[in-house]
Amino acid sequence: MAILDDAVAAEAVDELSEDAMDDVVEGETELVDDHSESGGGVAVAAPPLTLDAAVMEYFAWEEEREEKRARRKATVAAKPKRGAYVFDEAAREAVTRFLWHFGPSTAVTELSPKSMEGFQETIGSNTMDPAAKLQPVKEFLRFCWKQRYTTTAGAGGEAVPQNLGNFLRIKRATSVVRDASAFQHEEAKIFEMTAAGLEHLHEELGQLQAEMPEAVQAVAAAREDKDIRENAPLEAAREYQERLKSRIDELEYQIAHALVREEQETGRAKLGSRVSVVEVDEEDGMVGEAREYTLVGTTEANAAARRISVESPLGRGLLDQSAGRQIEIQAPSGRKRFRLLAVNG
Numbered sequence: 001m002a003i004l005d006d007a008v009a010a011e012a013v014d015e016l017s018e019d020a021m022d023d024v025v026e027g028e029t030e031l032v033d034d035h036s037e038s039g040g041g042v043a044v045a046a047p048p049l050t051l052d053a054a055v056m057e058y059f060a061w062e063e064e065r066e067e068k069r070a071r072r073k074a075t076v077a078a079k080p081k082r083g084a085y086v087f088d089e090a091a092r093e094a095v096t097r098f099l100w101h102f103g104p105s106t107a108v109t110e111l112s113p114k115s116m117e118g119f120q121e122t123i124g125s126n127t128m129d130p131a132a133k134l135q136p137v138k139e140f141l142r143f144c145w146k147q148r149y150t151t152t153a154g155a156g157g158e159a160v161p162q163n164l165g166n167f168l169r170i171k172r173a174t175s176v177v178r179d180a181s182a183f184q185h186e187e188a189k190i191f192e193m194t195a196a197g198l199e200h201l202h203e204e205l206g207q208l209q210a211e212m213p214e215a216v217q218a219v220a221a222a223r224e225d226k227d228i229r230e231n232a233p234l235e236a237a238r239e240y241q242e243r244l245k246s247r248i249d250e251l252e253y254q255i256a257h258a259l260v261r262e263e264q265e266t267g268r269a270k271l272g273s274r275v276s277v278v279e280v281d282e283e284d285g286m287v288g289e290a291r292e293y294t295l296v297g298t299t300e301a302n303a304a305a306r307r308i309s310v311e312s313p314l315g316r317g318l319l320d321q322s323a324g325r326q327i328e329i330q331a332p333s334g335r336k337r338f339r340l341l342a343v344n345g
Contacts, residue, residue, distance in 0.1 A: 049149055050288075051111075052104035055095060055303045058143045062087040089204060090247055091136035096303045097123075098137045100312035103331040104303070105279050105288060108149045116141075116167040131170045132246075141165035190259050192310065193297030194272040198258050201299065205251040208244055215241040254299050269318045269343050271295055271310055276341040277318065280326065290341055295319070314338065 066087060085091075101119055102111070123133050144150045145163035154160040193201075219241055222234035261271055269275050278290040293308040295318060301309035308315045317327040321340050328337045 047288075048107035048109055050104060051099055051102055051106045051108055052291075052303055054108050054144060054149055055099050055140065058095070058140050059092065059304045061143065085135065085139055086243070087136075087139075088243075088247075090132065090250075091139070092302065092304075093299070094133045094136035095140045096301045097133070097309075098140065099303045100301065100309055100314070103314060103329075103336060104291070104308075105336070106331065108144060109151070111150060111164055113164060113167040116164050120168050134168050134170050138165035138168050138170070141168070189257055191254050191257055191297055191299055192259050192261060192271055193300055195260050197297055197300035198255070198260055201251055201255050201258070205248065205255065208248050208251070212241075212244060212248070215244050267343060268320050268322050269295060269340065270320065271297065272345055274344040275318055277314070277338050278341060280337050280339050282337075284326075284339075286339075 098119065101122065102115070119137075120130070120134065123130050141150065141164045145161050145165070148159075148161045150162050150164050151159040152162040215237070218237040219234070222237045273295050274292060275295060276290050276292050279287040281287055291306070293306050293315075295310050295315055296307045298309045298311050300307055301312070310316060310319055313329040313331055317329045317338070318340060321327060321343075323340055323343050326337060326339045328335055
């Protein structure tokens with residue numbers, strides 16, 4: 001599948017309607033008010049925006065965009081744009097993986113060009129298709145740039161918006177055909193997950209398999225267009241079919257190698273447990289508010305639903321710990337300490 005380069009992707013984002021952008025800055029007035037003068041003329045600084053808050057805001061924005069697109073398609077026979085970015089489950093997982101790489105409580109302002117390079121190196125060594133994992137992250141970082149969440153110092157010392165997605169390099173694909181047997185060439189990997197997570201994979205697989213015949217028909221219909229010099233609908237239909245097939249292959253592989261562990265209640269955090277966690281400083285003082293998460297397998301991780309992968313630094317540190325224990329993890333932004341407040345399940 002051809003991957004958008006930065007210039008094309010930026011142009012696509014600039015075509016967003018003003019209404020969509022207005023919707024996502026609704027909370028900006030409150031942010032400014034936090035810096036306004038209050039009793040005695042002292043400015044009160046707003047707490048830094050955490051990465052998990054930015055991701056959930058982005059997810060809500062993308063979901064609203066998809067709803068608007070669906071309404072337009074219901075009333076207008078719009079042709080699909082070639083190479084259009086689609087916010088699907090795979091994209092959500094890619095952004096969630098980015099979130100847990102840095103840690104949910106990391107301030108967005110702590111992200112830097114150097115940390116982007118480190119993230120790309122990690123992705124490149126852990127996936128067969130780094131482009132598919134990086135493009136959704138670039139879209140998220142472009143959102144942060146548009147919202148002025150990520151900045152750099154200008155010539156005069158002022159804060160200038162910075163698109164950190166430009167520091168994630170995606171090589172243009174030479175072919176859009178995916179080798180479905182590529183999974184067979186890798187060492188078999190076991191995916192630990194909850195029973196609910198496995199059921200979700202089966203449901204998604206069934207839905208995508210039901211969509212495949214329609215995707216095949218769309219390619220056949222678009223191929224009938226006699227103008228072969230530039231048949232954008234055919235290219236779009238092919239890309240959609242290939243993306244659908246790729247996701248079906250991935251789901252079938254994960255289901256075939258899924259492992260659901262049924263464990264007895266021990267009072268310790270395990271796969272499927274709901275935990276309450278708070279970050280603490282060196283004096284054991286609480287940093288921010290407590291957060292509740294569910295420990296799940298990699299394929300189930302979802303920032304918006306507060307599901308944290310047991311393979312993430314925090315999730316791995318919480319495993320087999322009981323309430324009251326403190327853990328220390330190594331995040332890209334430095335070592336961080338957390339206190340496990342409660343364990344359920």
